[in-house]
Amino acid sequence: MKICRTIESLSSALSSVGQQSIGFVPTMGFLHAGHLSLVEKCRQENDLAVVSIYVNPAQFAPNEDLNRYPRDPDRDIALLEKERTDLLFMPDAMEIYPPGYETYIRVEGLEAALCGKSRPRHFRGVATVVLKLFNLVGPQRAYFGQKDAQQAIIILRMVRDLHLPVQVRVLPIVRDSDGLAMSSRNVYLTPVERRAALHLPKALGNAAALIHDGVRDDAAIKKTMADELAKDPLVCIDYIAMVRLQDLADLVAVEPGNTLIAAAVHVGKTRLIDNLLLGDLSC
Amino acid sequence: MKICRTIESLSSALSSVGQQSIGFVPTMGFLHAGHLSLVEKCRQENDLAVVSIYVNPAQFAPNEDLNRYPRDPDRDIALLEKERTDLLFMPDAMEIYPPGYETYIRVEGLEAALCGKSRPRHFRGVATVVLKLFNLVGPQRAYFGQKDAQQAIIILRMVRDLHLPVQVRVLPIVRDSDGLAMSSRNVYLTPVERRAALHLPKALGNAAALIHDGVRDDAAIKKTMADELAKDPLVCIDYIAMVRLQDLADLVAVEPGNTLIAAAVHVGKTRLIDNLLLGDLSC
Numbered sequence: 001m002k003i004c005r006t007i008e009s010l011s012s013a014l015s016s017v018g019q020q021s022i023g024f025v026p027t028m029g030f031l032h033a034g035h036l037s038l039v040e041k042c043r044q045e046n047d048l049a050v051v052s053i054y055v056n057p058a059q060f061a062p063n064e065d066l067n068r069y070p071r072d073p074d075r076d077i078a079l080l081e082k083e084r085t086d087l088l089f090m091p092d093a094m095e096i097y098p099p100g101y102e103t104y105i106r107v108e109g110l111e112a113a114l115c116g117k118s119r120p121r122h123f124r125g126v127a128t129v130v131l132k133l134f135n136l137v138g139p140q141r142a143y144f145g146q147k148d149a150q151q152a153i154i155i156l157r158m159v160r161d162l163h164l165p166v167q168v169r170v171l172p173i174v175r176d177s178d179g180l181a182m183s184s185r186n187v188y189l190t191p192v193e194r195r196a197a198l199h200l201p202k203a204l205g206n207a208a209a210l211i212h213d214g215v216r217d218d219a220a221i222k223k224t225m226a227d228e229l230a231k232d233p234l235v236c237i238d239y240i241a242m243v244r245l246q247d248l249a250d251l252v253a254v255e256p257g258n259t260l261i262a263a264a265v266h267v268g269k270t271r272l273i274d275n276l277l278l279g280d281l282s283c
Numbered sequence: 284m285k286i287c288r289t290i291e292s293l294s295s296a297l298s299s300v301g302q303q304s305i306g307f308v309p310t311m312g313f314l315h316a317g318h319l320s321l322v323e324k325c326r327q328e329n330d331l332a333v334v335s336i337y338v339n340p341a342q343f344a345p346n347e348d349l350n351r352y353p354r355d356p357d358r359d360i361a362l363l364e365k366e367r368t369d370l371l372f373m374p375d376a377m378e379i380y381p382p383g384y385e386t387y388i389r390v391e392g393l394e395a396a397l398c399g400k401s402r403p404r405h406f407r408g409v410a411t412v413v414l415k416l417f418n419l420v421g422p423q424r425a426y427f428g429q430k431d432a433q434q435a436i437i438i439l440r441m442v443r444d445l446h447l448p449v450q451v452r453v454l455p456i457v458r459d460s461d462g463l464a465m466s467s468r469n470v471y472l473t474p475v476e477r478r479a480a481l482h483l484p485k486a487l488g489n490a491a492a493l494i495h496d497g498v499r500d501d502a503a504i505k506k507t508m509a510d511e512l513a514k515d516p517l518v519c520i521d522y523i524a525m526v527r528l529q530d531l532a533d534l535v536a537v538e539p540g541n542t543l544i545a546a547a548v549h550v551g552k553t554r555l556i557d558n559l560l561l562g563d564l565s566c
Contacts, residue, residue, distance in 0.1 A: 007446070100529065102391045103410075103444035109385045127386075135446040161386035163290070163418040246383065 001081050003088045010089050010136060020047035024139035024166075026130060029053035029090075030070040031079050034174040034182035038143040039083045041171055050137050051080055052089040054096060058104070059125030070187050089137065096132060104128045107154045107161070113248035114150045114262055115273065118238055123154050130155055134166055141167045145174075147181045149260055149275045153245065156281065170281035173274070175201065181274045188270040196234035197267045203228035203240075204276045207261050211278070216253040218242045221261065229265060238264035238271065245279050254278065284364050286371045293372050293419060303330035307422035307449075309413060312336035312373075313353040314362050317457040317465035321426035322366045324454055333420050334363055335372040337379060341387070342408030353470050372420065379415060387411045390437045390444075396531035397433045397545055398556065401521055406437050413438055417449055424450045428457075430464050432543055432558045436528065439564065453564035456557070458484065464557045471553040479517035480550045486511035486523075487559045490544050494561070499536040501525045508546060521547035521554065528562050537561065 004010040014022075023046030025038045043049045053076055060066035073090065080088055104124050110116075111123035134142065144152045152170045159168055174182045179201040180194070189197055203225035210224055222240045229235050240263045242251050251259060255278075262275040287293040297305075306329030308321045314336075326332045336359055343349035356373065363371055387407050393399075394406035417425065427435045435453045442451055457465045462484040463477070472480055486508035493507055505523045512518050523546045525534045534542060538561075545558040 100440075101444055102393065103441050104389050104391060105386060106389060107386050132445055135448075157383075158386050161384055162415055165418075 001077070001085050001088055003077070003090060005090055005092065005095075007091065007095055007136060010087075010091075013087055014138065017048060021141070022046060022048050022050055022137060022139040024133070024137045024142045025049070025051045026133050026142070026144075027051060027053055028055045028069065028184065029076050030072055030184040030187070031076045032174075032182040032184060032186075034145050034147065036079060036083055037174050038145060038171055039080065039085060041169065042141070042143050043084055045141060045169075046139075048086045049084070050087045050089065050139065051085050052091075052133055052137070054089075054091055054129065054133075056096070056125055056129040057093060058097065058128055059122050061119060061121060064119075065185075065188075070184055089133075096129065105131050105158060107157050110150070110154045110157055110248055113243065114239060114241055115264055116150070118264070123151065126151055127154055127158050131158065131162070131164075134164060139166055141169055143169050143171060146170050146277055146281065147173045147183065147274065149262060149277060149281065150248065152281050153248065153260075168282060179205075181272075183272065185270055185272065189267065193234060193267045193270065196232040197265075197270075197272055199229050199232055199235055200263060200265055200272055200274045203263060204261065204274055208276055211254055218250070218252050218254075221254070225261075225263060229263070234267055236266040238266060245281065284360070284368050284371055286360070286373060288373055288375065288378075290374065290378055290419060293370075293374075296370055297421065300331060304424070305329060305331050305333055305420060305422040307416070307420045307425045308332070308334045309416050309425070309427075310334060310336055311338045311352065311467065312359050313355055313467040313470070314359045315457075315465040315467060315469075317428050317430065319362060319366055320457050321428060321454055322363065322368060324452065325424070325426050326367055328424060328452075329422075331369045332367070333370045333372065333422065334368050335374075335416055335420070337372075337374055337412065337416075338376075339379070339408055339412040340376060341380065341411055342405050344402060344404060347402075348468075348471075353467055372416075379412065388414050388441060390440050393433070393437045393440055393531055396526065397522060397524055398547055399433070401547070406434065409434055410437055410441050414441065414445070414447075417447060422449055424452055426452050426454060429453050429560055429564065430456045430466065430556065430558070432545060432560060432564065433531065435564050436531065436543075451565060462488075464555075466555065468553055468555065472550060476517060476550045476553065479515040480548075480553075480555055482512050482515055482518055483546060483548055483555055483557045486546060487544065487557055491559055494537055501533070501535050501537075504537070504544065508544075512546070512548060517550055519549040521549060528564065 023042035025042050105127040156168050206224045207221050225240050242261050245258050257279045259278040264273045306325035308325050388410040489507045490504050508523050525544050528541050540562045542561040547556045
């Protein structure tokens with residue numbers, strides 16, 4: 001695996017690609033089985049698998065966890081070698097946002113919904129770094145996890161709106177054996193917090209069971225989720241939402257094939273998200 | 284000259300370009316000698332000369348002149364044929380901003396300076412449409428006029444920040460025989476207003492003469508301009524500014540090779556801009 005730490009070395013490494021197809025998995029590192037499922041699919045569908053590791057400062061607010069975000073580059077490199085990644089782009093912070101940097105992408109409606117309410121500049125940072133990485137790597141396909149469903153929807157919209165020549169593939173949530181969605185931030189949880197956090201996938205499971213039984217009404221679905229999350233006082237609800245896939249507008253009834261049920265909670269100091277997708281996000 | 288009115292026909296026309304270099308001149312039509320100087324240079328420096336005509340709604344505020352902006356597509360087509368343009372992209376409004384469109388580019392500091400103070404969303408619209416057109420046309424070089432100096436500086440910054448593989452060329456202001464900078468909006472002026480408008484290039488000429496005589500101080504330079512513009516009550520000053528090229532920060536003294544002196548005025552209902560560039564904008 002070739003490792004590039006500068007834009008210059010990345011450009012140089014990519015200059016010899018020729019007609020080979022490039023698949024790309026952008027990450028913030030501290031890789032888990034969710035990331036690796038993306039790399040595996042990327043490996044299968046493209047001649048070259050390119051991964052980036054960059055903890056993007058632009059998507060963290062000043063009060064968020066940029067400085068303590070977990071990092072383990074040596075372990076990440078070993079995992080990516082094992083997945084037969086061809087190229088790892090691991091730039092320094094200054095390489096991506098040099099002094100005088102000031103261009104940002106806003107996906108104006110979508111960025112304000114769901115997580116955007118409590119993280120108002122988060123998706124501005126996400127869209128910007130993803131566009132920059134797309135421009136640097138030039139992939140034919142890029143891979144994202146469904147756990148960050150709003151992120152995926154925003155990137156899909158950006159790709160369509162800006163006519164970017166990349167196919168976005170969104171792969172299913174990978175869960176730990178206890179049901180918790182894989183996330184680099186799970187490492188923050190104490191054992192007691194982890195047990196509390198399991199009410200999040202449980203709440204979504206309850207919602208899925210209701211829908212399976214024919215319930216369509218948003219109030220009933222949100223109530224079963226809120227009841228589940230209320231079972232542990234360590235769980236503090238940020239939001240529970242049932243929205244349409246394209247525009248994240250609130251739904252009053254499940255639209256088959258076009259619904260996202262999403263929730264965000266705080267467990268102690270850790271913010272966790274999870275969702276249930278009734279439809280297809282890839283383009 | 285091939286004329287494409289849809290993104291699909293543009294993509295199809297460009298699919299056979301192969302290794303030929305593409306030069307691109309984005310315009311809002313109602314072409315004048317300034318535009319044609321860009322097309323001529325584009326023709327000289329590239330295998331293929333592509334021009335777009337699109338009156339971009341995103342760069343007009345609701346109170347501005349979108350609906351009465353001058354249009355004459357037949358005349359434009361004849362002029363571009365004469366300049367041996369290879370391809371004209373002339374899309375409908377809906378083709379560029381279809382329903383659900385919501386991705387915008389912000390060059391956050393630069394967009395708020397100079398004209399951004401009275402036109403707060405103008406450069407958001409400019410940067411967005413230019414990025415979209417760059418992505419659709421895929422040029423190696425793109426051509427802009429120095430009259431819209433802030434626009435050129437914003438596009439140069441966007442290109443650098445987003446790693447776009449395009450060289451931006453900024454060509455000198457073309458003036459009518461009476462000294463007024465060429466602008467599609469000059470057609471709005473009555474003969475009386477046109478005479479009043481000539482105080483704008485005159486003011487910049489006075490500034491240039493002062494600088495030639497060794498004056499460096501911003502107050503003296505701005506005063507000579509304000510005095511000139513005050514000679515006609517039809518002229519209403521929006522701003523007179525002396526700024527650094529890279530960041531449009533106010534200068535208190537001319538920095539040789541790195542200074543833009545710019546002014547915007549209203550003459551009747553018509554807003555006019557002009558500038559004096561002491562430096563080089565192309566990248």
